[in-house]
Amino acid sequence: MAGPQGLTGRSTILDVAAAAGVSRQTVTRAMNGMPDISTTTKERVLAAADRLGYRPSRFGRGLATGGDPQLGLLVEDLTNPYFPELAAAIVRKAGARGWTVLLAEGTGAPAGALEALEGQTDAVVGHFGPRADRWLDRPGGAPVVGLDVRADATHPGVRFDRAAAVNELTEHLVRAGVRRPAVLDASPDGTPSERGALLVEAFQRLGTRCRLLGGDGEDAARGAADSAALLASPDRPDAIVAFNDLMALGVLSTCRRAGVDVPGEVRVAGIDGLPVGALVAPTLTTLAVDLDAVAREAVDLAIALRDGAPADGPDARRTVHSRLVVRESA
Amino acid sequence: MAGPQGLTGRSTILDVAAAAGVSRQTVTRAMNGMPDISTTTKERVLAAADRLGYRPSRFGRGLATGGDPQLGLLVEDLTNPYFPELAAAIVRKAGARGWTVLLAEGTGAPAGALEALEGQTDAVVGHFGPRADRWLDRPGGAPVVGLDVRADATHPGVRFDRAAAVNELTEHLVRAGVRRPAVLDASPDGTPSERGALLVEAFQRLGTRCRLLGGDGEDAARGAADSAALLASPDRPDAIVAFNDLMALGVLSTCRRAGVDVPGEVRVAGIDGLPVGALVAPTLTTLAVDLDAVAREAVDLAIALRDGAPADGPDARRTVHSRLVVRESA
DNA sequence: CTGAAAGCGCTTACAG
DNA sequence: CTGAAAGCGCTTACAG
Numbered sequence: 001m002a003g004p005q006g007l008t009g010r011s012t013i014l015d016v017a018a019a020a021g022v023s024r025q026t027v028t029r030a031m032n033g034m035p036d037i038s039t040t041t042k043e044r045v046l047a048a049a050d051r052l053g054y055r056p057s058r059f060g061r062g063l064a065t066g067g068d069p070q071l072g073l074l075v076e077d078l079t080n081p082y083f084p085e086l087a088a089a090i091v092r093k094a095g096a097r098g099w100t101v102l103l104a105e106g107t108g109a110p111a112g113a114l115e116a117l118e119g120q121t122d123a124v125v126g127h128f129g130p131r132a133d134r135w136l137d138r139p140g141g142a143p144v145v146g147l148d149v150r151a152d153a154t155h156p157g158v159r160f161d162r163a164a165a166v167n168e169l170t171e172h173l174v175r176a177g178v179r180r181p182a183v184l185d186a187s188p189d190g191t192p193s194e195r196g197a198l199l200v201e202a203f204q205r206l207g208t209r210c211r212l213l214g215g216d217g218e219d220a221a222r223g224a225a226d227s228a229a230l231l232a233s234p235d236r237p238d239a240i241v242a243f244n245d246l247m248a249l250g251v252l253s254t255c256r257r258a259g260v261d262v263p264g265e266v267r268v269a270g271i272d273g274l275p276v277g278a279l280v281a282p283t284l285t286t287l288a289v290d291l292d293a294v295a296r297e298a299v300d301l302a303i304a305l306r307d308g309a310p311a312d313g314p315d316a317r318r319t320v321h322s323r324l325v326v327r328e329s330a
Numbered sequence: 331m332a333g334p335q336g337l338t339g340r341s342t343i344l345d346v347a348a349a350a351g352v353s354r355q356t357v358t359r360a361m362n363g364m365p366d367i368s369t370t371t372k373e374r375v376l377a378a379a380d381r382l383g384y385r386p387s388r389f390g391r392g393l394a395t396g397g398d399p400q401l402g403l404l405v406e407d408l409t410n411p412y413f414p415e416l417a418a419a420i421v422r423k424a425g426a427r428g429w430t431v432l433l434a435e436g437t438g439a440p441a442g443a444l445e446a447l448e449g450q451t452d453a454v455v456g457h458f459g460p461r462a463d464r465w466l467d468r469p470g471g472a473p474v475v476g477l478d479v480r481a482d483a484t485h486p487g488v489r490f491d492r493a494a495a496v497n498e499l500t501e502h503l504v505r506a507g508v509r510r511p512a513v514l515d516a517s518p519d520g521t522p523s524e525r526g527a528l529l530v531e532a533f534q535r536l537g538t539r540c541r542l543l544g545g546d547g548e549d550a551a552r553g554a555a556d557s558a559a560l561l562a563s564p565d566r567p568d569a570i571v572a573f574n575d576l577m578a579l580g581v582l583s584t585c586r587r588a589g590v591d592v593p594g595e596v597r598v599a600g601i602d603g604l605p606v607g608a609l610v611a612p613t614l615t616t617l618a619v620d621l622d623a624v625a626r627e628a629v630d631l632a633i634a635l636r637d638g639a640p641a642d643g644p645d646a647r648r649t650v651h652s653r654l655v656v657r658e659s660a
Numbered sequence: 661c662t663g664a665a666a667g668c669g670c671t672t673a674c675a676g
Numbered sequence: 677c678t679g680a681a682a683g684c685g686c687t688t689a690c691a692g
Contacts, residue, residue, distance in 0.1 A: 012685055023663045028687060036661060053638055055472065058450055059397060060685030062389035063668045068450065070388075070432075078421065079605070084414030091408065091435050100450060102400075103433040105421050120388055120398065120430060142385065220609055249609045256611050275409070279550055279579045281586050281611045308383055342669055353679045358671060366677060390669030393684045 011052040013060075020048035031056060071099045071302060072117035072142065074106045074126030080219065080246050082272045086147075089295035090125060097303060118142040123302035143305030145298050149317075150194055156305055156316035158297045162198060162271070165287045165322040170202040173239050173267060173330060179208065182237035184226055184247055187214035195271055199241055211237065218243055223250025231258055231266070238266055239330065245270035245277050245286055252280060252329065267330035273322075282328035293320045341382040343390075350378035361386060401429045401632060402447035402472065404436045404456030410549065410576050412602045416477075419625035420455060427633060448472040453632035473635030475628050480524055486635060486646035488627045492528060492601070495617045495652040500532040503569050503597060503660060509538065512567035514556055514577055517544035525601055529571055541567065548573055553580025561588055561596070568596060569660065575600035575607050575616055582610060582659065597660035603652075612658035623650045 017024045022045060029037040030045035031054075048054075061067065071094045075083040091101045102121050106113035117124050118141050125145045146157030153159075173181060181203055185196035192200070196212055203210035213226055223242055227250065230237055242248035248270030255262045262268050262282055270277065273288020297318040305311060347354045352375060359367040360375035361384075378384075391397065401424045405413040421431045432451050436443035447454050448471050455475045476487030483489075503511060511533055515526035522530070526542055533540035543556055553572055557580065560567055572578035578600030585592045592598050592612055600607065603618020627648040635641060 013687095014685080024685090025664090025687075026662060029662090032687090038661060041661080055452075057393070057685050058400075058452075059389050059392035059670095060668090061449070061687075063387070063393050063670085063685075064687040065668085067389055068446075070450070073433075078414050078418030081411055081414065081606075084408050084411065084417070087414070087417075087433065088408030088435065091433060095435075100446070101433050103403075103417065103421060103431050105418065105425075116398075116430070119391070120400070122385075122388075220605075249606075253609050253611075275550075276411075276579075276606055279583050280609065281583070344669080354669090355671075355680090356678060359678090362671090368677060371677080387669050389686095390684095391671075393669075393686085394671040395684085 011054050015052055016049045016054045020045045069099045069122045070102050072102045072121035072124040074104050074113055074117055076127055078105055081274050085291055089291040093295040093299040123306045125298045125302055145302045156311050158294055158318045160289050161319050162287055162322040165324045166198045166202045168324040170206055174206045174208055178239040180237045181239040182211040182230055184242045185212055185214050186218040186243040188216050220246050220250035223247030224254045227251040227254045241269045245272040245274040248284055262329050269330040285327045285330035286325050287322045288325045289322045341384050345382055346379045346384045350375045399429045400432050400451045402432045402451035402454040404434050404443055404447055406457055408435055411604050415621055419621040423625040423629040453636045455628045455632055475632045486641050488624055488648045490619050491649050492617055492652040495654045496528045496532045498654040500536055504536045504538055508569040510567045511569040512541040512560055514572045515542055515544050516548040516573040518546050550576050550580035553577030554584045557581040557584045571599045575602040575604040578614055592659050599660040615657045615660035616655050617652045618655045619652045
């Protein structure tokens, strides 16, 4: 095998050219199926390339051609079906606009993951929680679009407005006779989440006191465990609203195991609007967010920012409204 | 704003250098937080960069530094939870080895999506079905690792060996009294899938005739629709094994809606081992594949191939065994 | 049909 | 602390 060289230790276009006894641009022609090359030469070049295990450098090519733009998508936890659903929507919208998607999972260390992503992409989209403002406008950083950003956030992002849907849900529940609702919140740092606070307030406006149960996870296991505790407590709630659908699924499985009838004894609802919610028994009532709309806005905003739109302009904040989907569980 | 130029229309390091009145390598120092630069200069450069909306080109940087290797992951349908689970496992294993993951969804046109991926990555992993052999060794193409490849495949890949698990399942079912099993297969081109054929043969060896119901989708809706037809047919099956868990979830929801007791009247099983299977009612019996093992083998193989390992070597074919997970539904 | 030249945007030594 | 030079690997006009 002839001598591969260079930074990567792989053979380059020059190695192939030398091996085939042609110039580099003839190699380009052969590799890219371009015209103006004789069949004989082409075969000789391809053979040499194969022999050397030559693969064009995407950096070299990108530098010369511009290359396809890449969108970084930072998700918290691919194990929660919400994020794959989001990723699917983003991949489709981005693809339609000629962008490819680089996927990273920011388990625990979103800052590090974000920085790594930024170096390889032209814009980044993701859920960053309340700390997102810190990352905006990092020198040399890619434009960052936050998802489900708080109302008072100052950086570009898509806001999930759940106010109306939350009101509908609480009214629906109270009208159905709910008097002792509980919210299974996710609050890693102790302070209630925006969704949690919204629910408590909405119940309050209806004259109904609502328990808020914080905690440090947001998966099905936590939903199952915490709802088990709740159901065993002296004043068992007659409704449980979970921080997300995944936790709500955990709640449902606990109820089933404990022989607690849903919605007869306890009404259960989630947040997100995952398709699986329609497959379980009983089917899950939820506050659904339109991920297609979210993806459309997020991708559009990311591209606009990359193209120089101001990060503090009015167009840098988008809003998508959630809606109540009533199914069997509540 | 000073004049951005070049291929991308964005400002380059030279624009910033000019605007700040310094040389390009001083810009590099400022942008990358390197030492040997005075605070004053650094601030001036950063200000100029900000003003010009400068973002270093990842191609330029990659060409100079080598850059992080990228793994392309081509999935069929992110809407099927199997693929996100796979993606999660791949992202984690790849990340642990310093690779980032470019995610693409190959809805309908795997060939086109693959080609696009190859240009931007150093290796590709994905489910390609029986046609995968065609794509191997494309000149200039990235090494491709197939997932769930057939026993007779000739290209690098990870084989999902379900033979033992299928035997266990059929024995379990027959022992439980199943006499009229049906398989809800996915067979877009009419020929039974490998899983379908395996199941039919296994039942046959036990002296049990098994119906095979082909069809063109593999989602919950198809599972629901086709099982509804099955349940309404004159000789209703007493067991339904679905091509995958998602279809099995559709079967379960149909049974529930039709008031058919599972597993009392019909036993139901899926294939994949999705976590949601443990959350539904009844919980889903399934043939589980260890996605961590799959991801480990696939990533390891992809990296080995990228580093020059032979595509036809013995190490270019890996195997992961599925196992039977018995839950409530069968 | 083939090749010499220039350039894409960055970083890494090396001088000063 | 700052800059001139060289090079990373490719492609795109342009000559021949």
